[in-house]
Amino acid sequence: MAKPRGPSAAAAAAKAPPVVPAPPKTVHSPLVTYASMLSLLSLCPPFVILLWYTMVHADGSVVRTYEHLREHGLLEGLKAIWPMPTVVAWKIIFGFALFEAVLQLLLPGRRFEGPVSTAGNVPVYKANGLQAYAVTLITYLSLWWFGIFNPAIVYDHLGEIYSALVFGSFVFCIFLYIKGHVAPSSSDSGSSGNVIIDFYWGMELYPRIGKHFDIKVFTNCRFGMMSWAVLAVTYCIKQYEMNGRVADSMLVNTALMLIYVTKFFWWESGYWCTMDIAHDRAGFYICWGCLVWVPSIYTSPGMYLVNHPVNLGPQLALSILLAGILCIYINYDCDRQRQEFRRTNGKCSIWGKAPSKIVASYQTTTGETKTSLLLTSGWWGLSRHFHYVPEILSAFFWTVPALFNHFLPYFYVIFLTILLFDRAKRDDDRCSSKYGKYWKMYCNKVPYRIIPGIY
Secondary structure (H helix, E strand, C coil): CEEECHHHHHHHHHHCCCCCCCCCCCCCCHHHHHHHHHHHHHHHHHHHHHHHHHHHHCCCCHHHHHHHHHHHCHHHHHHHHCCCCCHHHHHHHHHHHHHHHHHHHHCCCEEEECCCCCCCEEEEEEECHHHHHHHHHHHHHHHHHCCCCCCHHHHHCHHHHHHHHHHHHHHHHHHHHHHHHHCCCCCCECCCCCHHHHHHHCCECCCEECCCEEHHHHHHHHHHHHHHHHHHHHHHHHHHHHHCCCCHHHHHHHHHHHHHHHHHHHCHHHHCCCHHHHCCCCCHHHHHHHHHHHHHHHCHHHHHHHHCCCCCCHHHHHHHHHHHHHHHHHHHHHHHHHHHHHHCCCCCCECCECCCEEEEEEECCCCCEEEEEEECCCHHHHCCCCCHHHHHHHHHHHHHHHCCCCCHHHHHHHHHHHHHHHHHHHHHHHHHHHHCHHHHHHHHHCCCCCCCCCC
16 A cells, blocks of 8 residues: 655644645646547547457458448447447456456565655555466466367457446546545545546546555556457467468567567566556546557557458568567666666666766655656666657557558557657656756756657
8 A cells, every 4th residue: 555654754744734736737738638638538439449340340441431430420320330238248357357356466476665656655566467467378378278268259249348348447437536536545646626637637646445456556457458468369369260370460469469568567566666657647547548448459450460361471570570579678678777777776787887867856745855866878868768769669560560451550559659759748747847957957968858869
């Protein structure tokens, strides 16, 4: 759970009323912020269904889907292709969610303390994600191998599953909104006074059920990221059952996705120190996104390849695979470098020499002065968010096996690019507000935001 840092915080709380952390500041103008929030709230759910329909039933052609909607009208056309949730879909979702929740609670793992929040709290986690990932994949493949459960069933009911997730996750976000008002888990919570903003961005930073079940770890890691790996395997098995073989394009796609997700769970405790967990609250943006958007949009290149096998040939397939692995490794090494720098308080070696850094001081909402070290060498000397470059390239390399017959498989790469560029801006604005003059010094030393020499 999130605990106060040291006795001084407790003493201060006894002398003064508790400080409610300010709601997250918006990066864009109020008009753009409201427009984007309302657009995402209203457009994301139908887009998930339209993407599934186009990939599975319209041969991956956006034109065919558009012609269907034009012929029947937008609302009637959407209604005709929107599958209703079924009992089978709900059983699959609840079975998977319950299995992952049990693993999150019961599997052993080392204790990990996240970064100190602005309210002075330190979230405590049990780092058992890699174990849960291994158990999940071994169990899923074993159920298939021994004929107990056929993963192709998941693909055959995919539209119903996405439909159930769209509605069920929306209800879950309403639960988070109510919980944030009625029973917040820590002092890292509060309302902006606006219902839409509170629902979209969230009320709580570290919501929990009971003492040990962290909701954001479940939604982001154990459901969202885990479902990514499970669906990647599902698509591969479905193509095998349809064609009696798996195309090299699907093998490259599945291998790179699994390597990426393996990297994520290997580094999961590092993820708990990132913007998603340590700064973004649990609302529609994060939780609905991880429960619905990740299983649908992030896995979409593999979904497309099920019905569109491409024979790349050994040389091209191996080249794409190696390029993708290299990008995933660089992405991992960027995060490892920063994590090691923080763990050793700057007393480590970066690319064979002592790291260059800026010592920045800041104040928490309780008025306590603290310091942070800002790394300005290694990967982090190239640009302030260089790790986004290999991440975007990794997504491109597990998508490019689909080649270029249709545009839609590349939607995830485009979406990820927009997401990460926006996240970089939000993170820069947050750090500028937090560190003030020290952030200006940092930007002078590392002038590029993402792409060295360009942006």
